[in-house]
Amino acid sequence: MHVPDGFINAPVSAATGVVAAAAVAVSLRGARRELAGAGAGGVAGAERTAPLAGLVAAFIFAVQMLNFPVAAGTSGHLLGGALAAILVGPYTGVLCVSVVLLMQGVLFADGGLTALGVNITDMAIVTTVVAYALFRGLVKVLPRRRRSVTVASFVAALLSVPAAAVAFTAIYALGGTADVPIGKVFTAMVGVHVLIGIGEAAITALTVGAVIAVRPDLVYGARGLAKPLELRTSPLAAPADESAPADEPAPATAPAPATAPVPAAAPAAAASAAPRRSARRVWLAGLAAALVCAGGISYYASASPDGLEKVAHDQGIDAKAKDHAAKDSPLADYSVKDITNPRLAGGLAGVIGVGATLAVGTGVFVVLRRRRNAGGGEQPGAGNGADNGRPSESA
Structure with missing residues (x-):
């Protein structure tokens, strides 16, 4: 759906340039x-978002090269707004897609x-929002399960494309350069992009589902779905009443419950004390997938015009x-x-x-990320829970 010069x-x-600049500033x-x-439930996995966000942009660039047929003489490709927002957050997602569009244009x-x-x-703001x-x-x-994140990803991606x-x-109704009935443009654009949305939804759901299967802590939209930390104690481990005299037996006490929730402060303390799992394997796997898509599979992409070009x-x-x-x-x-072999020329350009x-x-x-750390700002877990809307209950 890349709009060329001269359409508007x-x-x-x-x-729209002013709108885009303002949205990018807000997203920064x-x-x-x-x-x-920052925000409720956002501590775990947040330290890994910065290096993964760049990978998400590169992955979207690569998959956008894979045009797939949707109708006779028409193809479609990933827009990526839904995928980026769910993996790394809506604001970061806008920036990811904007970087992709900038690199493609330049x-x-x-x-x-x-x-x-x-x-x-x-393609960056509307789809992501x-x-x-x-x-x-x-x-x-x-239901508060990981599978629900995948289902929600599919539906959200599907509807973002016709949007x-x-x-x-x-x-186009405001600034189109050709005298074309807007009703026909609307019908044709929405009709073909509903079909493209199915492909977008499948790619988004498969990618989100794959990451959730191995590292759910790396998916922004899945944060907070982990079960709360519980402390298990033995019924026989009830302590004696220290206020009773040493020569008198301790009063009978009810046995402690087999499972007692940890106080609210304990999960955060435990999370900060827990060793961080490296995201290197996921990063390398994502980079390899992007290189394979752009450097190899893109040769077999559909040569038909995409939805906007066809309309x-x-x-x-x-x-x-x-x-x-x-x-x-x-x-x-x-x-x-100047490279005559089309497979090599296209693959090298993709890489x-x-x-x-x-x-x-x-x-x-x-x-x-460095400016955020240098400037202090809000502490993780402070204040933005309502804005982010991330769930904090158990799965």
């Missing part, structure tokens, strides 16, 4: 809290540079489309220039894209 006029493109602030683990001539604000508004709102609502009403199609139609051609939206300013760049159209996105994304999130 200059005033509306500038306005919110991501500092997410990366620091390096690969995918998505217009003047339309960058449109693309960030539509809609998906995470639906996800949180579903998690609250579904983005509706948002594009609204933007634009059929409805005449592309009548005033402009060539991309970076159309002659060495990596334009996801192919390394370069994964590496560049990983480097930029990780750099952004590491800087945010």
